[in-house]
Amino acid sequence: MTASRRLLPWLLLTPALLIFAGLTLYPLGRTLALSLFATDYGFENAKFVGLENFQELWDSRFFRQAVTNTVVFTVVATVLEVAAGLGLALLLNRAFPGRTLVMTLLLAPFVLSTMVVTAIWRAWFHFDLGFLNNLLRAVGLPGVPWLFDPNLALWSIVLVDLWQTAPFAFLIIFAGLRLIPQDVYEAARVDGAGPWRRFRDMTLPLLAPYLFVAALLRSVDSFKLFDKVYAMTGGGPGQATETVSMFVYRQGFRFFDIGLASAAAVVMIVVAGLLAVVYAASLLKGAGR
Amino acid sequence: MIRIVAAFALCALSLIPLLWMVATSLKPPAEYVSTSIALWPQDPTLAHYRVLLDSGMWRLGLNSVVVALGTVALSLLAGLPAAYALARFELPKRFDVVFLGFVLVIKLAPPIALAIPLYQVLRALGLLDTHLGLILANQILALPFAIWMLLGFVRDVPYSFEEAAMLDGAGFVKRLLQIVVPLLMPGLVATAVFVAIMSWNEFLFALLFIQTPSKFTLPAFIATLINEDETLWGRLSAMGLIASLPVLLAVGLVRRGLTREVSVDQH
Numbered sequence: 001m002t003a004s005r006r007l008l009p010w011l012l013l014t015p016a017l018l019i020f021a022g023l024t025l026y027p028l029g030r031t032l033a034l035s036l037f038a039t040d041y042g043f044e045n046a047k048f049v050g051l052e053n054f055q056e057l058w059d060s061r062f063f064r065q066a067v068t069n070t071v072v073f074t075v076v077a078t079v080l081e082v083a084a085g086l087g088l089a090l091l092l093n094r095a096f097p098g099r100t101l102v103m104t105l106l107l108a109p110f111v112l113s114t115m116v117v118t119a120i121w122r123a124w125f126h127f128d129l130g131f132l133n134n135l136l137r138a139v140g141l142p143g144v145p146w147l148f149d150p151n152l153a154l155w156s157i158v159l160v161d162l163w164q165t166a167p168f169a170f171l172i173i174f175a176g177l178r179l180i181p182q183d184v185y186e187a188a189r190v191d192g193a194g195p196w197r198r199f200r201d202m203t204l205p206l207l208a209p210y211l212f213v214a215a216l217l218r219s220v221d222s223f224k225l226f227d228k229v230y231a232m233t234g235g236g237p238g239q240a241t242e243t244v245s246m247f248v249y250r251q252g253f254r255f256f257d258i259g260l261a262s263a264a265a266v267v268m269i270v271v272a273g274l275l276a277v278v279y280a281a282s283l284l285k286g287a288g289r
Numbered sequence: 290m291i292r293i294v295a296a297f298a299l300c301a302l303s304l305i306p307l308l309w310m311v312a313t314s315l316k317p318p319a320e321y322v323s324t325s326i327a328l329w330p331q332d333p334t335l336a337h338y339r340v341l342l343d344s345g346m347w348r349l350g351l352n353s354v355v356v357a358l359g360t361v362a363l364s365l366l367a368g369l370p371a372a373y374a375l376a377r378f379e380l381p382k383r384f385d386v387v388f389l390g391f392v393l394v395i396k397l398a399p400p401i402a403l404a405i406p407l408y409q410v411l412r413a414l415g416l417l418d419t420h421l422g423l424i425l426a427n428q429i430l431a432l433p434f435a436i437w438m439l440l441g442f443v444r445d446v447p448y449s450f451e452e453a454a455m456l457d458g459a460g461f462v463k464r465l466l467q468i469v470v471p472l473l474m475p476g477l478v479a480t481a482v483f484v485a486i487m488s489w490n491e492f493l494f495a496l497l498f499i500q501t502p503s504k505f506t507l508p509a510f511i512a513t514l515i516n517e518d519e520t521l522w523g524r525l526s527a528m529g530l531i532a533s534l535p536v537l538l539a540v541g542l543v544r545r546g547l548t549r550e551v552s553v554d555q556h
Contacts, residue, residue, distance in 0.1 A: 008461065009378035012370035016436060019367055019428050024395055027406035034406070042409055088299070096293045102300045104541060108307060111540045113490035115508040116529040119515050120306045123313070123522045131309060134326045163303065224399040227492045231515045245401045252405045253497060265402035276397045280390060 031269070034262035041258060053263035063264065065239045066247040073154060073243065074222040077161045082215045084162060085169025086207075089177050090199075092170075110167040114227040121160045122147075122232055147233055150240035157228050157241060165221070169214040176210030177203075212282060220275050223268075244268055310533075314338070314526035321522050337527040345503075346510075350531065352420065353489055353506040359424035360431050360488035361481045367428075368435035369477070373469065375436070376443040392433040400493050403429065411498055418500045426494040431484045438483070442476030443469070482543050486536050507532040 035053055039046035057063045088106065092099060109117065124131045125146035133143035146156040180203065188198050226245035229235060235242040235250070244264060252261030308328060313321050314337055316330040375385050407426060408417070416422030446469055454464050470477070495509040502513070511532065514525050 009374040009380060012374035015367035016371035016432060019363075019425075019432055020391070020395075022410065023407065023425060023429050024403065027403045027410060028398075030406035030409070031402060091292060091296050091299070094292065096296070098293070098297070102296050105300050105304060107540060108537060109303060111486060111490075111536050112533050113492070113508045113511070113536070115490075115492055115511040115515070116310075116533050119511055119525045119529050120310050122515055123525070124306065124309070126520075129322055129324065129520070131326065134324050137324065138326050163306065220397050224401070226401060230496075231512050234516075245399060248401045248404075253408075258405060261405055265399075265405065268399045268402045272397045272399060272402075273394065276394045279397065280393060 028269070031262050031265050034258055035266045036259075038259045040256045046259075049259065053259045054267075056260060057263055057267065062239060062242065063244075063247055066242045066244045069154060069239075069241060070223060070225065070243045070245075073158060073161075073225055074219050076155075077158050077165075077222045078215050078219045080158065080162050081166045081169045081218050082173075082211055084166040085171075085173045085214055086211065088166065088170040089174040090203075092174065093177050106170065107167050109164045112164070114164070115231060117160060117164050118228050118231045121156075121163075125156055125232075148237055150237045153233055153237060153240045157225075157232060160228060160232070161222065161225075165218065169218055172214040172217070173207065173210050176207050180206050209282070213279075216275065216279055216282070220272065220279075223271065223275070307533075310526045310529050313522050314530050316523060318520075318523060322520055337523040338531075340524060341527055341531070346528070346531075348503065349505055349507055349510045352504060353532075356420050356423050356427070356495075356506055357485045357488040359420065360427040361484045363424060363428060364431040364435040364484050365439075365477065365481060368432055368439055368480075369470075369473075372436050372439035372443050373465070376440055377448070389437070392437055395429060395433050400429065404493065404497055407494075408497060417498060418504065420499075420504065422498055423494055423506070426498055427488050427491055430491075431487060434487065435480050435484055438480045439473075439476060442473055442480075445476075446472045479543055482539050486539060489532075489536060 033043075034046075036048060036050060037043065037046040038049045038052070092103060127133060127143055127145055127148065130146070132146065136143055145152065147153050184202060184206075185198060188202060193201070224245055225243045226249065229241050229243055229246050230249070233241045235246045244267070248261050248264045248268070251257045251264065305328075312328050312330055315333040315335070317332055317334050317336070320327075320330055320332065374380070375388065407429075411417045411422045411426065414422070416425065450468050450472070451464050454468055459467070489506075490508060491506070492508040492512065495506045496512065499505055499509060502510075505513070507528070511525070511528055514521060514528060
């Protein structure tokens with residue numbers, strides 16, 4: 001009885017543990033190992049090269065460009081999305097007729113497949129016939145080469161990402177806003193604090209942990225950027241929208257330089273690991289409150 | 290008053306791209322390949338839907354359904370017992386903390402970083418280019434999510450109910466099936482819906498691990514349409530609408546749960 005009771009939880013965990021071991025832990029370890037070899041597939045005929053792949057990455061103009069693009073995209077998209085989420089949350093904080101409907105409708109872009117989102121926006125960005133340029137020309141402005149201008153393409157993708165995922169930031173920040181006790185505001189009002197003072201000195205500090213979590217989750221996600229770039233620009237024009245994920249994809253699945261692709265993947269895993277530590281620390285801090 | 294107008298205006302603005310998709314799916318090519326800004330079609334047509342149906346697109350929809358159902362089934366079958374064990378048993382060496390930390394890392398890790406070895410694993414298992422392989426790959430995201438979410442729901446089921454059944458001599462399996470699962474139904478349904486949406490929208494693994502066009506899921510097929518010819522907007526929009534409708538309906542039904550998912554994310 002006791003022996004079977006001790007075994008039972010492990011028995012229950014077995015399927016999940018098997019799936020994790022085979023599909024996550026093993027691939028993770030294999031990526032780490034492959035990053036130390038020059039190989040075009042597995043370990044057969046692979047040559048151990050130590051850290052040479054990382055040296056090659058470091059020297060690669062393309063990789064540096066991909067890193068720069070990814071960082072720029074992540075920072076800009078995250079800041080804009082959290083700001084938009086905060087604005088929406090404040091706007092919808094007070095009850096009004098139709099608020100539930102507005103909230104539900106606002107979530108629509110967030111739950112769509114990224115490929116559907118990309119399909120719509122690629123049509124909107126079309127230079128000659130796209131909806132955006134048609135609008136601009138209708139009011140007498142010149143069309144904008146949204147995806148063809150190397151200086152503009154990444155910002156166009158930021159715009160699409162903002163449209164699709166600001167609702168997610170909104171959901172988190174809105175949840176935080178609902179938890180602020182209203183009597184705090186009553187007291188401040190009695191003390192004569194105006195709306196701006198109340199926002200700056202009370203709402204913002206009380207909301208800070210939620211803004212932080214929203215920013216962290218959005219940056220983690222932006223850091224992986226692949227789908228939109230793959231189908232919208234393919235990384236172009238030139239290297240203007242190449243991201244680290246695209247770099248890994250191209251090296252691994254187009255050029256079959258598995259060693260180099262794995263090294264780039266390791267760099268991504270390390271960065272994700274650091275973000276995970278920050279996230280875990282913030283969760284623990286939240287739990288200790 | 291200004292607040293209400295602003296809220297509705299922003300909402301309308303954010304829905305224009307979706308409205309454009311619905312309208313374009315009904316426009317003849319002469320209307321969407323133009324410089325007009327008219328959203329609604331003058332001369333609506335169902336031609337794009339007919340072309341898609343005639344070209345066997347419904348089979349791709351079926352692929353997406355099969356993969357989504359498989360992903361949900363596997364993640365619940367493996368996830369529910371795991372969540373139950375984590376919620377109900379004292380595990381040695383803080384196994385639960387280690388486990389949840391691990392889940393967090395997976396959640397944050399970029400899928401492309403695991404894609405190369407995963408490709409080799411699926412190939413070794415003979416599961417490359419099969420829906421079963423894609424269902425397995427989807428577990429990387431689906432299973433941690435399912436466990437994390439079900440854990441909260443299992444904790445909400447009072448243990449005293451199970452203890453009462455134990456006094457009546459009910460064995461473990463009987464308790465699980467007759468007490469825990471029925472009480473857990475809303476949580477199971479919500480988890481299933483989210484995992485299904487996740488799988489329905491998943492693109493990267495579908496792109497990398499499915500090679501035969503007739504086995505594509507909808508997002509993978511849409512990607513080929515986007516890259517093939519960028520002015521097939523009518524067909525693309527019809528396809529996008531068909532792919533989005535089930536998700537939009539599901540979200541309308543479980544909007545409350547979506548808010549819970551976000552709070553699960555934080556705690």
